[in-house]
Structure formats: structure tokens, C-alpha cells
Amino acid sequence: MTVIASQDIASTFQNIRDHALSRWQELWDGSKPIIMVSAATCGRSAGALEVLEAVKDELSRGQQDVQVMEVGCMGHCYAEPLVIIKKPGNPTVVYGYITPEKARRLVKDYIQGEDISPEFALGALEENELIPSIYDLPRFKHEKYILLENIGRIDPEDIDQYIAKGGYEALANALQMQPEDIIEEVRKSGLRGRGGAGFSTAQKWEVCRSSPGKIKYLICNADEGDPGAFMDRAILESDPHSVIEGMLIAAYTIGARHGYIYVRAEYPLAVHRAEIALEQAEGLGLLGKNILGSSFSFDIKPFQGSGAFVCGEETALIASLEGKPGLPHHRPPFPATSGLNGKPTVINNVKTLAYVPPIIRNGADWFASIGTEKSKGTAVFALAGKVVNTGLTEVPMGTTLRQIIFDVGGGIPKGRRFKAVQIGGPSGGCLPESALDMPIDFDSLKEVGAMMGSGGMVVLDEDDCMVEVARYFLEFTQRESCGKCTMCRLGTRQMLSMLEDFTCGRGQMQDLETLKELAEDVRIGSLCGLGRTSPNPVLTTMRYFRDEYKAHIEEKRCPALMCHDLIAYYILPEKCERSCDACVGTCTVEAISSNKQRVKVIDQAKCVKCGTCLTACPLQYNAVIKLSPPDKVPAAKG
Amino acid sequence: MKTVSLTIDGKAIKAPEGQKVLWAALDNGIYIPNLCAIRKASEPYAGCRLCFVEIEGRNGPVTSCTEPVAEGMVVNTQGPRSRRLARTALELLLASHPVDCAHCAKNRSCELQKLCSLLGVKLNTRRFRKLVHNLPIDSSCPNFTYNPNKCVLCSRCVWTCRERYGVGVLGFAHRGFDRVVTTFEDKPIAESGCRVCDECIEVCPVGALVFKDGRKGTPGCAEVKSKTATS
Ligand SMILES: Cc1cc2nc3c(=O)[nH]c(=O)nc-3n(C[C@H](O)[C@H](O)[C@H](O)COP(=O)(O)O)c2cc1C
Ligand code: SF4
Ligand code: SF4
Ligand code: FES
Numbered sequence: 001m002t003v004i005a006s007q008d009i010a011s012t013f014q015n016i017r018d019h020a021l022s023r024w025q026e027l028w029d030g031s032k033p034i035i036m037v038s039a040a041t042c043g044r045s046a047g048a049l050e051v052l053e054a055v056k057d058e059l060s061r062g063q064q065d066v067q068v069m070e071v072g073c074m075g076h077c078y079a080e081p082l083v084i085i086k087k088p089g090n091p092t093v094v095y096g097y098i099t100p101e102k103a104r105r106l107v108k109d110y111i112q113g114e115d116i117s118p119e120f121a122l123g124a125l126e127e128n129e130l131i132p133s134i135y136d137l138p139r140f141k142h143e144k145y146i147l148l149e150n151i152g153r154i155d156p157e158d159i160d161q162y163i164a165k166g167g168y169e170a171l172a173n174a175l176q177m178q179p180e181d182i183i184e185e186v187r188k189s190g191l192r193g194r195g196g197a198g199f200s201t202a203q204k205w206e207v208c209r210s211s212p213g214k215i216k217y218l219i220c221n222a223d224e225g226d227p228g229a230f231m232d233r234a235i236l237e238s239d240p241h242s243v244i245e246g247m248l249i250a251a252y253t254i255g256a257r258h259g260y261i262y263v264r265a266e267y268p269l270a271v272h273r274a275e276i277a278l279e280q281a282e283g284l285g286l287l288g289k290n291i292l293g294s295s296f297s298f299d300i301k302p303f304q305g306s307g308a309f310v311c312g313e314e315t316a317l318i319a320s321l322e323g324k325p326g327l328p329h330h331r332p333p334f335p336a337t338s339g340l341n342g343k344p345t346v347i348n349n350v351k352t353l354a355y356v357p358p359i360i361r362n363g364a365d366w367f368a369s370i371g372t373e374k375s376k377g378t379a380v381f382a383l384a385g386k387v388v389n390t391g392l393t394e395v396p397m398g399t400t401l402r403q404i405i406f407d408v409g410g411g412i413p414k415g416r417r418f419k420a421v422q423i424g425g426p427s428g429g430c431l432p433e434s435a436l437d438m439p440i441d442f443d444s445l446k447e448v449g450a451m452m453g454s455g456g457m458v459v460l461d462e463d464d465c466m467v468e469v470a471r472y473f474l475e476f477t478q479r480e481s482c483g484k485c486t487m488c489r490l491g492t493r494q495m496l497s498m499l500e501d502f503t504c505g506r507g508q509m510q511d512l513e514t515l516k517e518l519a520e521d522v523r524i525g526s527l528c529g530l531g532r533t534s535p536n537p538v539l540t541t542m543r544y545f546r547d548e549y550k551a552h553i554e555e556k557r558c559p560a561l562m563c564h565d566l567i568a569y570y571i572l573p574e575k576c577e578r579s580c581d582a583c584v585g586t587c588t589v590e591a592i593s594s595n596k597q598r599v600k601v602i603d604q605a606k607c608v609k610c611g612t613c614l615t616a617c618p619l620q621y622n623a624v625i626k627l628s629p630p631d632k633v634p635a636a637k638g
Numbered sequence: 639m640k641t642v643s644l645t646i647d648g649k650a651i652k653a654p655e656g657q658k659v660l661w662a663a664l665d666n667g668i669y670i671p672n673l674c675a676i677r678k679a680s681e682p683y684a685g686c687r688l689c690f691v692e693i694e695g696r697n698g699p700v701t702s703c704t705e706p707v708a709e710g711m712v713v714n715t716q717g718p719r720s721r722r723l724a725r726t727a728l729e730l731l732l733a734s735h736p737v738d739c740a741h742c743a744k745n746r747s748c749e750l751q752k753l754c755s756l757l758g759v760k761l762n763t764r765r766f767r768k769l770v771h772n773l774p775i776d777s778s779c780p781n782f783t784y785n786p787n788k789c790v791l792c793s794r795c796v797w798t799c800r801e802r803y804g805v806g807v808l809g810f811a812h813r814g815f816d817r818v819v820t821t822f823e824d825k826p827i828a829e830s831g832c833r834v835c836d837e838c839i840e841v842c843p844v845g846a847l848v849f850k851d852g853r854k855g856t857p858g859c860a861e862v863k864s865k866t867a868t869s
Contacts, residue, residue: 308813325810330684330704483791483810483817485685490730493815494766514765521726524698525687
């Protein structure tokens with residue numbers, strides 16, 4: 001591929017950009033108020049579409065000309081649905097926890113009136129006198145947006161908005177560069193793959209580029225099978241062009257003519273948005289034949305995967321793209337030398353590709369200045385579990401877990417105590433309090449037995465049982481094991497069965513040793529990454545929370561009072577308020593009765609441990625408690 | 639064809655370039671545990687996880703059925719780490735295998751028995767929990783029976799059947815622990831277009847596919863009967 005007519009590429013792009021900029025200015029600096037509703041999948045499940053309806057309906061009653069826009073996920077999922085309002089002359093304000101009623105009030109009071117409604121505001125996007133800046137929130141001390149920069153700020157279905165924000169400029173630049181120079185730039189940036197393993201992106205591209213053969217492919221891995229992870233979905237839904245532009249640059253660099261976005265079928269909105277984006281890019285000559293007038297041609301097809309977790313593994317993904325069963329095979333050969341249809345293929349994660357345009361636009365040094373020595377740039381996490389601010393966050397590599405969980409995440413709700421954090425989903429590990437101050441990056445996480453994985457981050461508190469957590473994740477992996485290889489098919493099943501026994505109080509101390517040995521062997525001996533990483537939750541919980549395992553086995557006791565078979569509900573007689581009957585009626589199996597003193601007593605033989613009585617007992621009495629082991633319940637008197 | 643020199647268990651060996659270590663060893667009288675390797679197959683299946691060896695300069699054990707020979711390579715087939723993995727894989731298979739050798743047509747020609755004696759594992763090993771399937775036995779074909787509960791999912795029958803007829807009668811279904819060799823829509827084999835060529839019975843290393851008349855399949859079927867054996 002030769003670089004032709006640099007000026008032509010530049011001037012073709014200039015025209016596209018001028019048009020986009022003028023449209024953006026008209027919109028953003030115009031006299032119309034703009035109402036943006038954050039309506040990615042997360043927003044929608046919180047009711048964003050109803051909010052959008054309410055906004056439109058309320059507006060239709062007035063005369064005002066208002067621009068209503070659907071934007072993507074801003075990351076503040078805890079406060080969804082989110083609405084952003086820009087009214088000329090006023091600061092742009094983000095409003096959170098918006099219901100349809102609140103949305104109507106915002107329209108009436110603020111759009112049609114003058115009340116900026118600070119009571120609903122999360123913060124303003126600009127410094128001003130009326131509303132505190134959203135950037136004053138403690139999370140922004142640590143957050144740094146590269147991938148999330150545009151997210152929630154632009155309409156993902158309007159390519160001009162992406163272009164106006166600097167989009168496709170990197171492509172225009174790249175097309176005027178030699179592919180080798182792009183690889184060099186990416187190498188200097190230190191970019192490592194965000195699909196989990198952190199492999200050097202430049203090296204992967206280089207291997208593919210220099211592999212013999214004319215036909216090469218590029219695949220964007222948007223399978224995202226890790227339960228609880230949704231950043232790839234958020235990016236595709238909220239800023240699809242960043243991924244497409246990254247794919248274009250990658251394809252140009254490796255010499256690919258065809259590309260695929262492999263999206264799981266459960267992501268219909270992501271597929272829909274990607275399709276619209278592809279169409280619009282093609283319409284502007286940014287995709288398809290002779291892109292921006294150059295000799296480079298590239299097309300992209302979305303492909304909907306079956307949704308099996310293992311199909312995210314690159315060799316299984318390729319098999320599935322080829323129409324075969326999605327089973328992994330041994331590597332080498334690696335896809336970069338022999339991938340789709342046996343041709344050299346680069347397969348990169350959504351985030352990896354989305355980092356490429358900003359790297360080309362801002363330079364490798366800029367990217368390399370963020371992060372740690374060996375892990376450059378930012379990391380995107382989906383915060384979930386026992387944390388106040390659930391949602392997406394993007395922080396420089398090297399940020400500590402404490403900063404992410406307590407400053408960005410706002411800490412543990414209800415004043416509970418932090419216990420552990422599970423990073424990287426079912427392939428990752430469970431880290432204890434002592435790891436909170438560790439700067440996290442690809443390598444530090446590996447050292448402590450976890451991994452970056454897809455970036456799921458589940459926070460656990462004192463009410464979470466670590467044995468149960470290990471069992472939960474292993475149940476997932478053993479269910480998702482493709483079954484091809486012995487270690488994973490049978491090994492994960494055996495591990496699960498031991499963990500089930502522990503949580504039921506049937507475990508033996510020697511099982512603990514067998515479990516550890518087996519976990520090691522499954523880790524080393526499995527065919528693909530699914531099996532190899534499946535023991536991580538087991539190994540890390542055994543390493544950091546061995547006492548909990550011992551309690552389950554030796555004392556049949558669950559310290560977190562979580563394992564159903566190891567607990568009993570008990571009503572403290574001294575706390576039970578005799579005149580109160582709140583629990584009695586709620587028990588579906590009629591296990592609670594009043595004794596002679598009208599103290600309520602649970603018949604343990606009847607109790608199904610549903611916990612309804614505990615919730616029913618009024619807070620001021622708090623008489624119902626859980627005990628473990630169950631035989632701690634004092635024998636009933638009289 | 640170019641050959642390379644390597645050492646396996648101290649023995650100097652020449653092998654064709656590109657050949658996998660497993661075949662180089664077997665061809666030179668050195669046995670490496672294996673259940674799923676098929677010499678003729680274009681790609682190693684690498685599912686049984688028994689054929690681990692240790693190679694000098696490598697971090698951990700590697701599967702010999704996937705590892706091409708290389709000049710100067712030094713291979714140890716009996717290293718403690720590779721043997722540990724092979725034993726674990728075998729014990730996992732046995733824990734999910736209804737061990738009933740006395741009543742099994744494969745008794746004495748069964749690969750599991752052979753592997754047990756080689757790796758020093760008891761057939762009724764107790765290290766893991768017994769987790770067996772209880773699927774119906776298919777006796778629909780006149781001359782053989784298929785007992786899916788005994789299958790170790792080595793894929794040889796599936797490969798053989800497909801290799802011979804293009805579209806296989808036998809294939810895999812389900813995932814994880816429920817993965818099973820079966821026919822399209824789980825129909826009896828006799829109603830699925832089976833042409834009774836008997837080849838799958840010949841290649842089955844265990845008592846899953848056995849002749850009704852007690853005839854034995856080819857023991858030590860790592861080679862998998864092939865008309866045109868290549869490297
Ligand atoms: C079981 C399993 C599931 C995976 N799922 C994904 C996934 O959903 N998305 C992804 O990008 N990579 C996934 N990977 C990693 C891919 O195999 C591959 O390494 C990655 O797509 C490479 O992209 P990168 O170089 O940009 O990281 C998975 C790996 C394994 C073993
Ligand atoms: S490790 Fe698990 S998912 Fe991977 S090939 Fe083996 S059985 Fe399949
Ligand atoms: S039936 Fe026999 S040959 Fe077929 S997969 Fe099972 S063990 Fe292998
Ligand atoms: S994994 Fe190598 S022979 Fe089965």
C-alpha cells in the first residue's frame with residue numbers, strides 16, 4: 001500500500017470536518033436549549049426511555065424549539081436515568097435519578113421557566129456560580145477519561161458529532177503515514193491489549209503485517225461474556241465511531257481489507273448503533289472503497305455471536321465466525337499468523353481499538369505519560385457489588401484499589417466493612433484489604449493472583465462469604481466450559497463439587513489440599529484461557545481467606561452468615577417485644593409461634609431459612625438474628 | 639524431507655521437520671500417554687491433556703501432540719511436572735468413568751487400563767469424587783453398542799466418521815460436563831445413516847464403542863487406522 005496524494009486525503013477530510021464542525025456549532029452554540037438523555041442499555045433499564053418520552057411529551061405542550069438528543073452511558077450508572085441540559089447563557093448541568101415526573105418538572109421549571117433546579121443536579125460540566133462543578137466530586141480527582149471522553153456527550157447516531165470532537169482526524173493522519181511508522185507509534189505508546197491478557201498491540205500488528213499472504217483480516221472482539229462487565233457494550237453504544245476509526249487504522253496498518261465486529265447477540269442496541277455508525281462512515285467515504293480518496297479500502301461487518309463465554313477466546317471466536325462450533329484450539333498457530341480462514345488475523349478488544357485514534361491524534365508520548373512503567377494509559381472498570389457509586393470508571397493505570405473503591409466508588413454502603421474485591425470476573429481473583437493500596441496494572445494484578453480480565457470489579461463486604469464467592473464464579477466457568485478438554489471439563493466440575501460441599505458443611509480438611517492441587521493442575525493443564533484462569537477465584541480466596549474455608553470445614557460455620565445450610569435463624573428472647581407479632585404472619589411455612597411468655601420462637605425443623613422474619617422484625621427490636629453453625633441455637637425451653 | 643535432531647529421554651532421535659513430538663517419540667519406541675491424538679488429522683485436537691512432556695528451556699510442561707520437533711530440542715517424557723498433569727487428567731477421566739472392567743468388552747485392551755499401569759494410578763482412584771453420567775446405551779446397530787457413559791470424549795470416532803463420509807453420523811453435543819458424542823437429534827445410531835463400517839469401534843480407546851460379538855478393536859490405536867499415513 002503506497003501513500004498517495006497526502007494533500008488530497010487531508011483536503012477531503014477537511015471538507016468533511018468543516019461540515020461537521022459547522023453543524024456542531026449550530027447545535028451547541030445556537031440559541032436552542034439542548035436536552036440530552038443518557039439512554040444506553042444501562043440507562044434504559046433504569047427507565048431512560050420513559051424519561052425521554054416524558055421530556056418529549058412535556059415539550060410538545062409548549063411552543064419552544066428544543067433539541068432533544070439521546071446520548072450514551074456517562075458511567076454514573078448509580079444515578080441513572082441521567083439528563084443533561086444545556087440552556088444558552090447557563091452552565092451545562094447533569095441531573096441524576098431522573099424519573100418521568102422529575103423530567104417534566106425540569107422542562108417546566110427550567111426549560112420553560114428559569115429555575116435551574118439544583119435539587120436534581122449532580123453537577124455542572126463547567127465552572128459557574130449556580131451549580132457546583134461535577135468535577136468537584138471526589139471521583140474526578142482520580143478519573144482520567146480517554147475512552148469515556150465522548151461518552152454521554154455526543155449522539156452516537158450522528159457521525160458529525162464524533163467528527164466535531166476530533167474524530168477521524170487520526171484516520172486521515174494515519175493514511176498519510178507508512179504502516180511501519182504507525183506500528184512504531186503504537187509501540188512507543190506502550191499500548192497493551194485490553195481483552196484481558198495485556199499483550200503488546202504493536203507486536204501483534206507487526207506479526208500479522210509481516211506474515212506472508214495478501215489476504216488479512218481484522219476482528220474487533222466485542223463478545224464481552226464476563227458477567228458484570230459492560231464497558232465494551234457502553235463504548236459501542238455510546239461512541240461506536242471510536243471503535244470503527246481504531247479498526248480502520250489497524251486494518252490500514254496490517255494490510256487488511258475486511259473486518260468484523262464480533263458482538264454478542266444479547267447486545268442488540270450495540271449492534272444497532274454499530275450498524276448505523278458503519279452506514280454513516282461509509283456514506284462519508286470513511287469506510288469502504290478508496291477511503292478518503294486513498295488507495296486503502298476496508299469494510300466492516302457486524303457478526304452476532306452465540307453468547308457463549310468461551311466464544312470470546314480468540315480461537316473459538318474465529319471458529320464461530322467461520323461457521324464452526326465455537327471451540328478453542330491449541331495455539332500456536334496464533335491468529336496473527338493463521339486466523340480466520342487460515343489467514344493472518346489481528347483480533348483486538350473493543351477498548352484496545354478505541355485507544356488507537358487518540359494515540360495517533362495526540363502522539364505516543366502523551367499516552368505513554370499516563371499509567372505505570374509497563375502498563376500505559378488508563379483502565380476502564382465496571383464497579384458493581386457493595387459500593388455506593390456503581391457504574392463505569394476510567395482511571396490511569398497505577399491507581400490504587402482504595403482510590404477506585406472509596407473515592408470513585410464512594411465506599412461501602414450502609415456503613416458495612418470492606419472485605420474483598422473480585423477483579424476480572426470469573427477469570428480474575430479476589431483480593432483482600434491488604435491489597436487496597438497496591439497500584440493496579442496488568443502486572444501487579446497478576447502477581448497477586450488476579451488479572452485485569454475484562455475489567456469487572458465486584459466489591460464485597462463483611463456479609464459476603466468468600467467460599468460462596470468462589471463457588472459462584474466456578475459454577476459460571478464450569479457451566480461455560482466448552483467441554484473439549486479434560487482438565488477444564490472435569491476439573492472445574494470436581495472443584496465445584498468440593499466447593500459445594502464446603503458451603504453445605506460436608507467438606508473434609510483433606511479436600512482443601514486436593515482442591516489446591518487440582519486448581520494448580522487445571523491452571524497449567526487446560527487447553528485454553530477459560531480453563532487456565534478458572535481456578536483464580538478459588539486460589540485467591542484460599543490464599544487470602546483460608547480461615548473462612550477452615551471454619552466451613554472444621555466448624556461447619558459460615559463466618560459471613562451467608563451459606564444457607566450453615567446458618568439458622570433465631571429470635572433473641574430478651575429482645576423480642578411480646579406485644580409484637582410482625583414476624584409470625586410473614587413466615588410462609590408457619591414456623592414461628594408464641595410461647596407462654598408470648599416470646600416468639602422459631603421451629604427449626606420447619607424453618608426454610610428464607611429470612612423473611614429477619615426483615616419483618618421492626619428495626620427498633622432487631623430480635624431476629626442469624627447463627628452459624630445452626631446448632632448454636634439454644635434448645636427450646638418449655 | 640528435512641529432518642531435525644532432538645533428544646527424547648536421553649535418546650538421540652531424527653524426525654521430519656514439523657512432526658509433533660508425540661509422533662516422533664512413538665515412532666522411536668518411546669511411549670507418551672495420549673488418548674486424543676490422531677496422526678492423520680490436520681490439526682491436533684489436544685483435548686485429553688495426557689501427553690504432557692517437559693522440554694528444556696520451557697517454563698512449564700507442554701502437550702507433545704501440539705509441539706513440533708525442533709533442532710537440538712531436549713525432551714523429557716517422565717518429568718515430575720508433566721507426569722503430575724497426566725495423572726490428574728487420567729484421574730479426572732476415571733472419576734467420571736463407570737469402572738467395571740470385569741464386565742466390560744474392552745477389558746485388557748482398554749487404554750485407560752494401560753495408562754493406569756503406566757502412570758501408577760489405581761483404576762478406582764479415590765482422589766476425586768465419582769461423577770458419572772447415566773445416559774441410555776445405544777444398541778441399535780447390529781454389530782456394536784455405544785455406551786456414552788464410558789466415553790472419554792477423545793473425538794477419534796467423530797473424526798474417523800467424518801473423515802470417511804464427509805458429513806459425520808457421530809458428532810458432539812452440549813457443553814462442559816454434559817458434552818457427549820451423539821447423533822443428529824440424539825437418534826439411535828442405526829437411524830442416523832450409520833453404514834456400519836466399524837471404524838469408530840476400531841478407534842475407540844475405551845469401552846464406549848464395542849463389538850457385540852466380543853471382537854477387540856485395534857489396541858493402542860494412537861495411530862488411528864489410516865490408508866495414507868503421513869507424518
Ligand atoms: C474464555 C475467554 C474469554 C474471552 N473473552 C473475551 C472477550 O469477551 N473480549 C475480549 O476482547 N477478549 C476476550 N478474551 C481474550 C481474547 O482471547 C483475546 O486475547 C483478545 O480479544 C485479544 O485482544 P487484545 O489484544 O486487544 O487484548 C477471552 C479469552 C478467554 C480465554
Ligand atoms: S479449557 Fe475449557 S473452554 Fe478451553 S478448551 Fe478446555 S474445556 Fe474448552
Ligand atoms: S466413543 Fe470412544 S472414540 Fe468416540 S469420543 Fe468417546 S472414547 Fe473417543
Ligand atoms: S492432548 Fe495431546 S494427545 Fe490428547
